[in-house]
Amino acid sequence: MKRKTTLVLALFLPLQIIIIKILSNHPLFIEIWYSNFLYPKISGIMRVSLGILPFSLGDLLYAFLVILLIRWIIIRIKERFRNPKKWLIEAFASLSIIYLCFNLFWGYNYYRLPLHRSLEIDNEYTTERLIILTKQFIERSNEIHSELAENDSLKITIPYITSEIFERTIEGYESVSEEFPELAYRGESLKSSIYSMPLSYMGFNGYLNPLTNEAQVNTLIVPYKIPTTASHELGHQLGFAKENEANFIACLVTMNHPDPYFRYSGFTFALRYCLNELHRRDKAVSEELIATLNPGILANYREVEEFWMAHKNPFEPIFQIIYNRYLIANNQSEGLKSYSYVVALLVNYFEEEENRF
Template sequence: MKYKRVKYIRWAVLLLLLAGVGMCAKMPGAGEWYAREVYPYVSVMLSGVASVVPFSLCEVTVLGFVLSLIALPFWMRKHQAPWGKICVREVEILLWVYVWFYWAWGMNYFRDDFFTRSETERVAYEEVRFRQFIGQFVDSLNAAYIQDASLSEKEIQSGIKAIYRQVPERFGLTLPKDFQHPKRSLVNGLYSKVGVLGYMGPFFDESHVNHELLPVQYPFTYAHELSHLLGVSNEAEANFWAYQVCVRSENKFVRYCGYFGLLPYIYRDAYRMLDKADFKEWANRIRPDILRELREKEVYWNERYSPLMGAVQDALYDWYLKGNHIPSGKKNYGEVVGMILSLPENWWQ
């Protein structure tokens, strides 16, 4: 009788949590309420637990769930449980994983979009403004160029966190904590093969960075992943914050990394928007040292990349993003330029 009571309570809690996920997904404002009023406390608690161990607690948790789903049918059949009961238990485990993912971090996908929170409107493409922006961008990129600086990862992390603490409150980002440090994946080589430079571990609110990153990639990638930990789910917005935070650094190398991290998106948009002659003229303004570093980066990662595994990962992640209120899927990464152009010059104040 006691076991049945516990089972009913367990399922009642599970159904309530599922209802909460559905409410945040469908009810306007509910996702933003979660991001501002619930997530800051949840993230501090979970990332605080994760900070105790040097490895990725999220990856260990996922592995534990997978092994449980595989082993449970054998264990229950050994104890003569019917297949119907086994299926119900497997479904229950999957539902707990689902609610853990969303209540721990995933409901940030349901918050108000960047333009609503920034109190701006998405601007239509204007050729004059775009040309002005990419011209200024190249000037700033060239001026910031510096070869590898002697900064430790801890110094980079500390400086970037300090700038994130200055982000205007209307954007609704949580404040980074000193104990929140990026983890290294237990299967880092696999992420390199599929072109993943970092990712957000949702079950314990852990950011992860690929430990094969080139020095010029580390500040931008770390700032991108940290923004996810601070409540940003949109990949374009994560690129936006990585750029904005890095270029505001007092350290010239970190500033250069901010411009360098945004360069591929600017380069792609310029190639699409300008005619061939204008694009060539613009591209020729970029310092040869920077273009060489960009090519070396591409060669470096191509040597580690598996086309087959990368294609599978791209398809799965595209499907995942589209299923979480990001209709453009993986193309969302490149929408960062539109965000930059939509804001007035004094938006940070």
């Protein structure tokens, strides 16, 4: 009976892949029946039940799975990989279960409608419109920086401990939920990752554990970056699986936050995206606009770059390549380059300045 069940599970893996391929061509179906119906129920239950734990169950689960994998490899080596039919079926059965949980608990969100269609905004823009928005973001960033710093040359340091930043992150979602009901957040499950050190050397700010729906933040990063990182991971938790869309949501939440430190983090985060895209399109104009930034903002940018440079290592590009392939495999055809979509969302959403600032 056990052998038959294992075989059925193994055969279910290719069937799942076929189902995913079919569903990927029907984003409206995913949007209605999974992202807006089934997933909120699954996510809500997991957040409420696991959010009460003072530690990350998902991090421990990953450690357990790695230990099981190492044990499996050792056993196969000791057996000299004899009886491959048996252990291959067992391996595919295990992968089938993990793949099912990944998609059912979260992964189907990769195939929902693009965010610009949900918001009913365009996803194209001109360089001229980008320049206008970049100037507006510079003005707001300079204003908030001047409110928080004693002079324009000082970098901003967030005066909150991690737990306070997490609490204020939740408040940010509460402040935008009236305009965006889909961003209503209930059942807190936002945690520091016990793998913050490895994440730093891998080049990651945080991640959402798709098997436990816990939002994990690398709390070793520059504190000034934690508000947007935490907001980004909660965006994933609410079902916005694509990185570019979660980044846009992080911008919305922090830029509209009642706390000025969060607004500073949000506006400078969005501004960095715009400046990078403008530099790609018109280097001279981008450099001209950068010169109008308060030096303290540039100091914050350098602080972040110095953190990642301090953790640079020969293996980081490998992790980035693996993650890039993961994005491509999950309906983000441009991989890491798809992050530029954030700029398109920002430009079109903030086009009507008087209604957005």
